[in-house]
Amino acid sequence: MKKPDLKVVLLGDMNVGKTSLLHRYMERRFQDTVSTVGGAFYLKQWGPYNISIWDTAGREQFHGLGSMYCRAASAVILTYDVCYMQSLLELEDRFLGLTDTASDDCIFFVVGNKTDLIDDYHFKSDTEGERPHVSSKSHKQVYLEDAIALYKRIIKYKMLDEHTAPAAEKMCFETSAKTGHNVDVLFEEVFNMVIPLILKKKSNGLEETVNLAQTKPEKSKSSCC
Ligand SMILES: Nc1nc2c(ncn2[C@@H]2O[C@H](COP(=O)(O)OP(=O)(O)OP(=O)(O)O)[C@@H](O)[C@H]2O)c(=O)[nH]1
Numbered sequence: 001m002k003k004p005d006l007k008v009v010l011l012g013d014m015n016v017g018k019t020s021l022l023h024r025y026m027e028r029r030f031q032d033t034v035s036t037v038g039g040a041f042y043l044k045q046w047g048p049y050n051i052s053i054w055d056t057a058g059r060e061q062f063h064g065l066g067s068m069y070c071r072a073a074s075a076v077i078l079t080y081d082v083c084y085m086q087s088l089l090e091l092e093d094r095f096l097g098l099t100d101t102a103s104d105d106c107i108f109f110v111v112g113n114k115t116d117l118i119d120d121y122h123f124k125s126d127t128e129g130e131r132p133h134v135s136s137k138s139h140k141q142v143y144l145e146d147a148i149a150l151y152k153r154i155i156k157y158k159m160l161d162e163h164t165a166p167a168a169e170k171m172c173f174e175t176s177a178k179t180g181h182n183v184d185v186l187f188e189e190v191f192n193m194v195i196p197l198i199l200k201k202k203s204n205g206l207e208e209t210v211n212l213a214q215t216k217p218e219k220s221k222s223s224c225c
């Protein structure tokens with residue numbers, strides 16, 4: 001299998017729908033899921049490029065793994081539930097710091113999932129009982145402007161120039177993994193926006209390849225007695 005050209009990571013609180021978004025996009029279906037343990041990845045062929053998309057666990061107990069999955073990531077999709085404000089707050093409180101290990105030119109997307117629930121969101125517990133899904137209100141809690149404001153704080157946190165960073169309106173999406181609303185649009189935008197980063201890596205890579213003829217073997221440190 002060809003080494004991926006770059007890495008995209010989904011981060012966000014448990015239950016926001018990270019796995020479901022990937023199922024919807026990669027497998028074209030919405031199916032039951034179990035809470036992700038650790039992380040899992042998909043390989044997406046995008047034109048001549050190979051992109052690995054990492055799904056991570058939102059549960060607190062896997063928090064420490066997040067920075068490992070973000071290592072050298074070129075794009076991070078910060079995901080929340082539009083009917084659950086706390087899941088947006090968690091992105092800044094718990095997940096943004098994990099992206100410190102991402103590549104310097106990493107791009108960020110803020111995605112509010114579960115738009116299909118906005119009308120009749122209510123207390124819901126699965127029959128099996130192991131995944132009660134509760135929301136305090138049966139209406140949309142997080143608005144696009146909240147996501148845009150978060151994106152602008154992310155740009156500040158990353159000390160990026162807000163004039164050169166991609167516009168917030170372009171980087172914030174609302175989706176439904178259940179209906180498919182905006183899911184293809186989101187991932188296609190992610191892949192199209194990371195292609196210049198692949199080309200940059202490849203051209204840097206050409207410069208960075210070590211020319212063995214030029215390197216002097218490390219002088220073994222003779223330990224003087
Ligand atoms: N109605 C609706 N339910 C959704 C949507 N996306 C996910 N769900 C449901 O929300 C629950 C959690 O979905 P997951 O995709 O497992 O969430 P996750 O973010 O991967 O959760 P962790 O793996 O625990 O971090 C499941 O019951 C899904 O069926 C959506 O767009 N609409």
Ligand SMILES: [Mg+2]
Nearest residue numbers: 018019035036
């Ligand atoms: Mg999951």
